[in-house]
Amino acid sequence: MIVCPEHAIIAGDLNDPTSEAAQLVAREPVRVRKPEQGTQPKLYYIDGDESAIVPTAARHESIYMWSQRNAAVLGGGALYPPDSPLLQENALAAYDVGHARPWGWQVPAYCWTKSIGSGALAVPAIAMLLGRLPGDRMRDIALASVALVFTALTTVLLVWDLDHKERFLRVVFTPQSKSWLARGAFILITYSGLCGVFWLAAVAGFPFAASVLLWPTVLVGFCGAAYTAFLFGQCEGRDLWQTPLLPAHLIVQALLCGSAVLALLPDSIGGSTQALSFAVPTLAISLGLHLLMLLGEVAMPHTTDNARYGARLMTHGPFARAFWGGAVVVGGIVPLLLLLLGGPSRIAAGAASLLALAGLLIFEWCFVMAGQSVPNS
Amino acid sequence: MTDFKRDGSHLSYCPPVEKWDDWVELDAGAWPRRVEKHYQLVPTICFNCESGCGLLAYVDKETGEVAKFEGNPMHPASRGRLCAKGPATITQIHDPDRILYPMKRSGPRGGGKWTRTSWDEVLETFGGRIRKAFQENRGEEVMYHVGRPGHDFIMERTLQAWGIDGHNSHTNVCSSSARLGYLLWHYADRPSPDHANARFILLLSAHLESGHYFNPHAQRIIEGKMAGAKLAVMDPRLSNTASMADYWMPSYPGTEAAVLLAMAMVILGENRFDAAFVKNWTNWEELEVDGFRAQGQSFGALIEALKRHYAKFTPEFAEKESGVKAEIIVKTAREIATAGSRFASHLWRGSSSGNLGGWQSARALMLLHVLTGSVGTPGGHNLNAWNKFVPRPYKNPPPQKRWNELLYPQEWPLCVHEMSPLLPHFLKEGRGRIEAYFTRVFNPVWTYPDGFSWIEMLRDEERVGLHAALTPTWSETAWFADYVLPMGFSSERHDLMSQESYAGKWIGFRQPVLRVLQEREGKKFDYTYQANPGEVWEEDEFWINLSWAIDPDGSMGIRQWFESPYRPGQKLTVDEYYGWIFENSVPGLPAAAAKEGLKPLEYMRKYGAYEVTTDVYRLNEKPVAPADLSGSNVEANCVVKKDGKAVGVMVDGEAVVGYNTPSRKLELFSKTMADWKWPEFALPEYYRSHIHRSAQAASLGKPGEDFNPQYMPLVEWPKDANGEVFTLLPIFRLPHLIHTRSGNSKFLYEIAHKNPLWLNPEDAKTLGDIRTGDLLKVHTEIGFFVLHAWVTEGLAPGVVACSHHMGRWRLNKEDHVERMSSAWVDLQEVGKGQWKMRQLSGVEPYETTDPDTQRVWWSDAGVHQNITFPVHPDPITGMHCWHQMVRVERAGVSDRYGDIFVDTNLSFAVYQRWKALTRPAPGPGGLRRPLWIPRVHRPEEAAFYIPSSTKKA
Numbered sequence A: 001m002i003v004c005p006e007h008a009i010i011a012g013d014l015n016d017p018t019s020e021a022a023q024l025v026a027r028e029p030v031r032v033r034k035p036e037q038g039t040q041p042k043l044y045y046i047d048g049d050e051s052a053i054v055p056t057a058a059r060h061e062s063i064y065m066w067s068q069r070n071a072a073v074l075g076g077g078a079l080y081p082p083d084s085p086l087l088q089e090n091a092l093a094a095y096d097v098g099h100a101r102p103w104g105w106q107v108p109a110y111c112w113t114k115s116i117g118s119g120a121l122a123v124p125a126i127a128m129l130l131g132r133l134p135g136d137r138m139r140d141i142a143l144a145s146v147a148l149v150f151t152a153l154t155t156v157l158l159v160w161d162l163d164h165k166e167r168f169l170r171v172v173f174t175p176q177s178k179s180w181l182a183r184g185a186f187i188l189i190t191y192s193g194l195c196g197v198f199w200l201a202a203v204a205g206f207p208f209a210a211s212v213l214l215w216p217t218v219l220v221g222f223c224g225a226a227y228t229a230f231l232f233g234q235c236e237g238r239d240l241w242q243t244p245l246l247p248a249h250l251i252v253q254a255l256l257c258g259s260a261v262l263a264l265l266p267d268s269i270g271g272s273t274q275a276l277s278f279a280v281p282t283l284a285i286s287l288g289l290h291l292l293m294l295l296g297e298v299a300m301p302h303t304t305d306n307a308r309y310g311a312r313l314m315t316h317g318p319f320a321r322a323f324w325g326g327a328v329v330v331g332g333i334v335p336l337l338l339l340l341l342g343g344p345s346r347i348a349a350g351a352a353s354l355l356a357l358a359g360l361l362i363f364e365w366c367f368v369m370a371g372q373s374v375p376n377s
Numbered sequence B: 001m002t003d004f005k006r007d008g009s010h011l012s013y014c015p016p017v018e019k020w021d022d023w024v025e026l027d028a029g030a031w032p033r034r035v036e037k038h039y040q041l042v043p044t045i046c047f048n049c050e051s052g053c054g055l056l057a058y059v060d061k062e063t064g065e066v067a068k069f070e071g072n073p074m075h076p077a078s079r080g081r082l083c084a085k086g087p088a089t090i091t092q093i094h095d096p097d098r099i100l101y102p103m104k105r106s107g108p109r110g111g112g113k114w115t116r117t118s119w120d121e122v123l124e125t126f127g128g129r130i131r132k133a134f135q136e137n138r139g140e141e142v143m144y145h146v147g148r149p150g151h152d153f154i155m156e157r158t159l160q161a162w163g164i165d166g167h168n169s170h171t172n173v174c175s176s177s178a179r180l181g182y183l184l185w186h187y188a189d190r191p192s193p194d195h196a197n198a199r200f201i202l203l204l205s206a207h208l209e210s211g212h213y214f215n216p217h218a219q220r221i222i223e224g225k226m227a228g229a230k231l232a233v234m235d236p237r238l239s240n241t242a243s244m245a246d247y248w249m250p251s252y253p254g255t256e257a258a259v260l261l262a263m264a265m266v267i268l269g270e271n272r273f274d275a276a277f278v279k280n281w282t283n284w285e286e287l288e289v290d291g292f293r294a295q296g297q298s299f300g301a302l303i304e305a306l307k308r309h310y311a312k313f314t315p316e317f318a319e320k321e322s323g324v325k326a327e328i329i330v331k332t333a334r335e336i337a338t339a340g341s342r343f344a345s346h347l348w349r350g351s352s353s354g355n356l357g358g359w360q361s362a363r364a365l366m367l368l369h370v371l372t373g374s375v376g377t378p379g380g381h382n383l384n385a386w387n388k389f390v391p392r393p394y395k396n397p398p399p400q401k402r403w404n405e406l407l408y409p410q411e412w413p414l415c416v417h418e419m420s421p422l423l424p425h426f427l428k429e430g431r432g433r434i435e436a437y438f439t440r441v442f443n444p445v446w447t448y449p450d451g452f453s454w455i456e457m458l459r460d461e462e463r464v465g466l467h468a469a470l471t472p473t474w475s476e477t478a479w480f481a482d483y484v485l486p487m488g489f490s491s492e493r494h495d496l497m498s499q500e501s502y503a504g505k506w507i508g509f510r511q512p513v514l515r516v517l518q519e520r521e522g523k524k525f526d527y528t529y530q531a532n533p534g535e536v537w538e539e540d541e542f543w544i545n546l547s548w549a550i551d552p553d554g555s556m557g558i559r560q561w562f563e564s565p566y567r568p569g570q571k572l573t574v575d576e577y578y579g580w581i582f583e584n585s586v587p588g589l590p591a592a593a594a595k596e597g598l599k600p601l602e603y604m605r606k607y608g609a610y611e612v613t614t615d616v617y618r619l620n621e622k623p624v625a626p627a628d629l630s631g632s633n634v635e636a637n638c639v640v641k642k643d644g645k646a647v648g649v650m651v652d653g654e655a656v657v658g659y660n661t662p663s664r665k666l667e668l669f670s671k672t673m674a675d676w677k678w679p680e681f682a683l684p685e686y687y688r689s690h691i692h693r694s695a696q697a698a699s700l701g702k703p704g705e706d707f708n709p710q711y712m713p714l715v716e717w718p719k720d721a722n723g724e725v726f727t728l729l730p731i732f733r734l735p736h737l738i739h740t741r742s743g744n745s746k747f748l749y750e751i752a753h754k755n756p757l758w759l760n761p762e763d764a765k766t767l768g769d770i771r772t773g774d775l776l777k778v779h780t781e782i783g784f785f786v787l788h789a790w791v792t793e794g795l796a797p798g799v800v801a802c803s804h805h806m807g808r809w810r811l812n813k814e815d816h817v818e819r820m821s822s823a824w825v826d827l828q829e830v831g832k833g834q835w836k837m838r839q840l841s842g843v844e845p846y847e848t849t850d851p852d853t854q855r856v857w858w859s860d861a862g863v864h865q866n867i868t869f870p871v872h873p874d875p876i877t878g879m880h881c882w883h884q885m886v887r888v889e890r891a892g893v894s895d896r897y898g899d900i901f902v903d904t905n906l907s908f909a910v911y912q913r914w915k916a917l918t919r920p921a922p923g924p925g926g927l928r929r930p931l932w933i934p935r936v937h938r939p940e941e942a943a944f945y946i947p948s949s950t951k952k953a
């Protein structure tokens, strides 16, 4: 088998101290790319300059030294803010290939529909557990429908974003047990199944069956909400997404959506003043928690430069307007104020719910886009 | 196929020869399925640059097509390795826009309309016109003009068989000045550094990324470095090469000789030179300088005289001229002295090709080698002639009796090669005309300075009667031809090559891969084009057939040279031509072939290369052959002569061959320069370039004392040229492109397609806070061009730089052009000689049989700078001095990216100003040029004398 006839890459057995590769690694000053990722890379660069090896270290101008910048790659390519604090003085990228941003709008949309789908049944279930709300067959049917429809949308979006759509079947039928893509698919299937049976029970008028099914369905829904944190966690090199807060944050987002859906539920299909009066504080609390976690995520010290770079893209870079204006102010602070000041007004609560849902969608978009806009090589 | 082994023992760098007939690899496209592909590997030679690296064509046994090219491990110079341009050959042979059939223009010249014609018609037309010219004694009107040779000797032989002085080349835009600097020392006009064994390497060129013999040299420089050699690079630009150096010496362009002489002074002053070598191997006894005559004096007195002569070259003076820190000059000089005979260097293009007087940097560099005794040594400087091997064919025509004044005019008696950049001006001056003009892989409209003057010449049917462009691809020059004749790429032709890549000698054999393969399988071909795509010919067969067409019955005495050595009176075949050479002219090859039971030709077809000798050092010390010695006499200056011809020199009481100079020694003192009216340059000197700061000041009407109009032409700016004055470095090359020949490689053009103007941040500030990407207008002496800025610390202040290769343009949007590498432009002649070019669109995706052409994402093809340069013929070497004095300003509102304007009336005036600085022939004895200086395609001696002055010396 042929490896690099130019001899620019020396391949060999590092465990054999007499091999050329092992001797070079022992003798020459070498470095590896991204040791902090913990993958123990075995590709060593002799005399590798930091600015060439760390992708966020060099300034990228609008053009390169002998070429244009390729914006025809998926998503328009990685982003290089000129004021990044990670830039090394005088390091200027002479040339780079375009780095794709593989995930399109489907992925933030998937996060969003999944939050709605997985949180729809949860809030009334909690209210009932606390004795704040009686059971309601209409509401069960309506919310189970919401859960089913949004979970189905979630699946559609997930498959849509795959390059090879047919491979989804392979994910399901020959699953990789360690892949959170496969695990997530099974959670979503289980959740849809439970929702479906719950819906049937509600429609058929078996209140006992519905009440027995409710909590398992809600709990699997929470799993459905949270698993994405582990899926993102498997995207090595996308450090913005690797925050330990993410599972909890996703459950908070599901509750936020569940509260908003409940607040928006018309009386004709199970809404009620009672439901509204429970939905308003839960929405306020979950929205407040979401805002705190979101700000915490950008403000807390990041363990890697990659995560820092991603967070900065969100707060100072090209996504800053959408993030601050859309996700924080219009979709966060404004609905929170409406909820706190608007009291039990249906209009205020409805407007707040809609704004909060919109704000969440904008946040998902910023989060996903900023995370994958970090140049990785 | 080898199985995977955990310890990596299944890995190798190149397929071993035993497996070339059936090499198995997994099909990457079929992954994750394991699909085996079977290849037959056939060696050939890369044709993208002059290095001649060995390629290995992987021919897919199923489809019979070449699937890829890798390196040939059996090639002694490239050793299996290639640069990016080698493997990219695959994109060139499969380029859907390449020319597959001979084309003839069907409208006015330059009108862009073509129809397919037949090779028979081509041969008949050219054969007839050339025959007529010869019969009417108009031999000078037939000219062959070569861009990339890629072959050795066969063209000189062809033209000599025709009896004409018609060989023109690109060398005067390439390397002539460096050549004069070297040949004045030792006749050989190129260096052959032994980098691999050096202790200290000094490069005045960017050999790790480009340069003459790029890949073969780069790998040996790194080899030397890995073994501990230090590397110094003198270049105003932080090239990739400079970035790998231990010392980067960013010298102001044109001042290199001052730095080198200052280094020489350090070595002289500290008495660290190799006295025995200088004493034995230079012609020091002939030296006459500043009233001192060395003859009869002691060697010590000579050294003192030299120290006095060079006293002004202090490190401080050199720093003032060049900007290179004095302490770095001293430090590197000492390191060079320490390296002694293991000091290697290279200088090519850059300083010598950019500057008026650039030949002096090569000469000053050689002085360092002479002082350190590192000439002909392991790890030192060797002569190209020692490391290049050009075997002779079966019989050779006598040298031509003619002298073509369009090639070697009297103004430049010391020009090293043909004065090719001046051809349009010579025709304008009425010095002659051309009846049949062959441009061969040659694109002067684009590559040369003053391209619009070339267009004016080429479109004028009075001046150029018939023009054939021999080229595999469309080019700006082919556009103005009458015929475009497709010639093969690397894997579609025969050529024999050798280069001075290291301290040995090799030959490489380029071959038409598909023909060779099918012949192995028993198929017979009369001509290579029958196995090539379309009707793509190879040149060897073209010249043989054209010679027969000129002289069909042999009555003109031409045909005899193209008849078979084996079948009397029959047409020569390429197999016979090369077969004879391999059987008879390459020492050791027949024996090596016999060992494997092969004929020499079969051996070369199998391996693609042969190493003739290794470890070639100190050939000057070879004793004179006994046959030459008997009956010889020793002259007063120790030169051994036989029958009036020098055959050697006495050194330490022994007759050795020495060097091919008049003194048979290294010529520290050049009597030739003194005899040919340049006595002030009899010794290595430094004099100021045309872009020196004093010349810049003079162009603004403020000549200082350093501006000497005797040597420097005065720049007169066009009326509307504004902005700060800079020196533009226009010739640096990129590793992945090769002039305009790589324009049809999608791989290479995707990597590089833009040539912004490099600018130091300080200068960017002066020009009004210019940022990368801003539009700049660059004024030359004859026009302007508009391009983007690239602000970088990697360039000395006061200098701007723009890389070569990019800025291709096309006049047709789609047909008969190279679409992936050119902008579609509107070209207008707005007044007589006033040319305006504006881009209509950049590169766009397009539909062809190759789906990749629809994936073209770049839109920029760069901006053509060379066309805005006037000619700058060095008054001595004739080399076009590439560096330009320019004025740079922020582009105005009406300027658009890619805009170009040129006035060829101004370029003719610049030509006149430069010509006025020459010191024309005749030289001593009525000679046109010194007899001893090499001349390509050399006529017989009588032709060297100007007819009116018949008196011989």
Ligand code: SF4
Residues within 6 Å of the ligand: B046, B047, B048, B049, B050, B051, B052, B053, B078, B081, B082, B083, B084, B085, B086, B087, B213, B214, B215, B216
């Ligand atoms: S250096 Fe590159 S372009 Fe030149 S011959 Fe070698 S492989 Fe070809």
